[in-house]
Amino acid sequence: MSRLLAVAANTFRETVRERVLYNLVFFAILMTLSGLLLGQLSIRQDAKIIKDVGLAAMEFFGTLIAVFLGVGLVSKEIERRSLYPLLAKPLSRDELFLGKFAGLAFTLLVNLAVMTAGLYLTLVFIGRPADPLLLAAVYPIYLGLVLVVAIAMLFSTISSSSALAAVFTVGVVVAGRFSDVIRNMREVAPGVPPWAIDFIYALLPNFRNFDFKDRVAYGDAVPPDVLLWVTAYGAVYVAAVLVIGLASFRSREFQ
């Protein structure tokens, strides 16, 4: 366990060193400009738009970071030749894989926490209350990002190219955002057998499950049992992806 935590801490330090958190500067600029300009431009919709922009930016930048950090697990380490000394250490592949995952998940958590603080500061700056309800959208966003990291790491263990792993991950994330379209595919493609549609719908991660941005932007509460089910869905899916990823990582031969 201590070795796993050491890998996680090292991964976090590494991502910070890679200036991943620079996106926070961009987020800060985006939020400041939104706060200053939107009141004039939007006709009293400034608070709602700032919430929309802030939450969308968290999800969008978070996804980008999750993809590009996640796919770097194996392929980038191979490219930099830094994986071999790691594998030579008294460290199991499971510990390395899960430690990396925990480190990346922590990086995303820090990233999201700072962005959330920035969003609240912007709202206070324009004289609006710091609505705690926003956290009911931020938390599922985090769950979604953790799932993206897990998927990215899985593809990283399968593919030897980080670019290819990134393309696969983005493909799955985008497809997961179109889950409702897949479910309604029967209407546009009546020839496709229903079991095939049901299978694809069940197999793909449904990223719409983690999307409560619209609700909280309008001040609607998210029922706790819904959040509980979303957490369960995220946990099960992440665990499943990690199991496959681990199996793939264990069996992979590095030369």
Place this chain on the structure above:
Amino acid sequence: MRLRPLLPLALLLPAVPWTQARIDREIGTFRAQEEVLYLWSGEQVKRLSPGFESLAADLYWLRTVQYFGGERLYSREKRFELLQPLVDIATTLDPRLEIAYRYGAIFLSEPLPVGAGRPREGVELLEKGVRSLPHAWRLRQDLGFFLHLFLGETERAAAVLNEAAEVPGAAFWLRMMAADLVTKGGSRADARRMWQQMYEQAEEGIMKANAHARLEILDSLDAADNLTGRVAEFEKRRGRRPARLEDLREAGLWGGPLADVAGTPFGYDQQTGRVFISRESRMWRPD
């Protein structure tokens, strides 16, 4: 870090705003917004922005406000061609964007050159809003008002106001206003009460300013009608109509201003004895 390689930046960076200023001077500070909307369907935009529909709606709403403001202030033709599709896309992406229905309806319904002069589209937008937000009594209220004020469909307006009164939390006077519309057939007093309500409900901004302008127009119409009555009185006393409105003052029949609220002198038709708001005035609206 060595600074010498960065020295050219000292020259190049100020050159960017300088060249931009030259371009602006040549073309004009305001460049008309491109009259092109690449995506005409809200459903298309929705499909292209999964998970980010609300953000896309905000962007379309911002563009709507900018387009309307730019067109109204700077365009010579003031056609507002893109107004309806822009508001429609914004409200399709975010059906709960109540502000877009209310402001969009005003932008669309007001006659040219103040608005797009398309009251039917304004009413359709409010109908869409009522379908999306059945519990928003103010949208139903606006729909009733607009049906009466812009389309003259008084009976339907009264029915919609009665529906609005049924919504929990709705204002108590909606039912009385509906009854007045039915019994009086929609008088100027009804119109004044409607605009007064819109003025009181709106926060500072374009909607409040528009309601205020409408109230000023009603004041000016009242003053013009009053003057028409004085012209009739003049005719009764002197056996002829006054040659000019100033004659009313000289005859001691009028002590007030002979101009509308905007300060533009009233028009006067000696043939009919009718006093009216001049077309030159910003208070003038087509009948």
